[in-house]
Amino acid sequence: MPDRVSELHAELCKTLGSAIRIEILNALRGGEKTVGELSAALRVRQPNVSQHLAVLRQRGVVTTRKEGANIYYGVSNPKITQACELMKQVLVEQLKEGVELTRLTGPARR
Amino acid sequence: MPDRVSELHAELCKTLGSAIRIEILNALRGGEKTVGELSAALRVRQPNVSQHLAVLRQRGVVTTRKEGANIYYGVSNPKITQACELMKQVLVEQLKEGVELTRLTGPARR
DNA sequence: ACAGGATATTCGCATATACGCATCCACTTA
């Protein structure tokens, strides 16, 4: 039975488990951006971007700053970007060694 | 529209988005373990553990090694553990500064 | 106060995920 901390930990990780949210975080590496800018940059409809931003907000992954009619979003903790980067490195290394083989051959054969 | 790499990246991150899988990875920090050992350590039913291990396998997060009647599981890439650790640090920092406030007050007030 | 741009929220639906239970498969030992 998983404990409370593991559940929070998993919730936080789950936040990165969406291609659009990953791209939002990538886009925010260059600094704060408004919802409209993100929507345009990722070519994703605004309500959809807002939904993903809401998820990121709930987990405390991004911060908001209001300026006039716009709302600027930014990454709340650089460690999130670091973790994200590490995962990407893992992915790259996997692709290099063709993990496909493992994926397709399934579980340990006996 | 998210590109292919972001989708793979997200898929990989999604793998960490389960409390049980987080605990499996934590348990594997101490070295390889069999399904039975994991099941006992986490107090989770064996089929359920197997299901989660299957997910971790498909994403190439864990490796398997057969020894006799047992199958030993291990983390495939230490960077995964590192990323996991970074996320936990983020979580701890969040708790320290009581992110609850932000979570409850919702989006940017105007 | 009104119009319009920027962002958030609600709803409905389609799809994905987690779990328990039962069962099946592989390996070992007798």
Add this chain to the structure above:
DNA sequence: TAAGTGGATGCGTATATGCGAATATCCTGT
């Protein structure tokens, strides 16, 4: 080869997630 153990898989169901469409809210300028 039969029995037992370790592990994987299939099925049914409950719950969660993602998306589009429509709508609501807030802000600025007039």
